[in-house]
Amino acid sequence: MTYKQGNDQVMRVPGEFTFEVRAIDVAGNVDPTAASHTFTVDFTGPGVSLDSGPEGTVATSSVTFEFSSPNPGEVDHYSCTLVPTKPSGPRTEDNNCMSPKAYNGLQDGEYLFIVTAFDAASNSGEARRSFTVDTTP
Numbered sequence: 001m002t003y004k005q006g007n008d009q010v011m012r013v014p015g016e017f018t019f020e021v022r023a024i025d026v027a028g029n030v031d032p033t034a035a036s037h038t039f040t041v042d043f044t045g046p047g048v049s050l051d052s053g054p055e056g057t058v059a060t061s062s063v064t065f066e067f068s069s070p071n072p073g074e075v076d077h078y079s080c081t082l083v084p085t086k087p088s089g090p091r092t093e094d095n096n097c098m099s100p101k102a103y104n105g106l107q108d109g110e111y112l113f114i115v116t117a118f119d120a121a122s123n124s125g126e127a128r129r130s131f132t133v134d135t136t137p
């Protein structure tokens with residue numbers, strides 16, 4: 001939640017808030033039933049860590065990554081991206097991936113894998129891993 005205090009001080013306060021609107025008429029009669037709305041303010045990403053996957057140079061064209069969040073209840077979804085970095089090529093994006101995430105038929109070269117965890121408020125945290133595929137004896 002962002003609100004102004006005085007003229008210019010802006011505070012961002014995470015937490016759960018209840019907003020109530022109560023009508024008062026010109027005679028000063030107060031509406032006995034306030035309209036109420038509760039919402040949660042959240043600025044913190046859920047975090048994600050890579051639990052397994054290729055490291056360094058691997059002699060296989062199929063790789064699998066396993067990942068998890070230290071705050072699994074916070075995770076709305078994961079996004080997985082594989083970027084060929086050398087030679088560079090089109091990235092493969094999966095905006096709703098699950099662990100384990102497998103890639104098959106990779107050409108020899110260098111890659112960057114990025115997994116991002118999002119919470120329901122679109123806060124995110126990511127983990128990345130570079131690796132090299134070399135299947136040439």
Ligand SMILES: [Ca+2]
Pocket residue numbers: 042043044045046074119121123
């Ligand atoms: Ca959060």
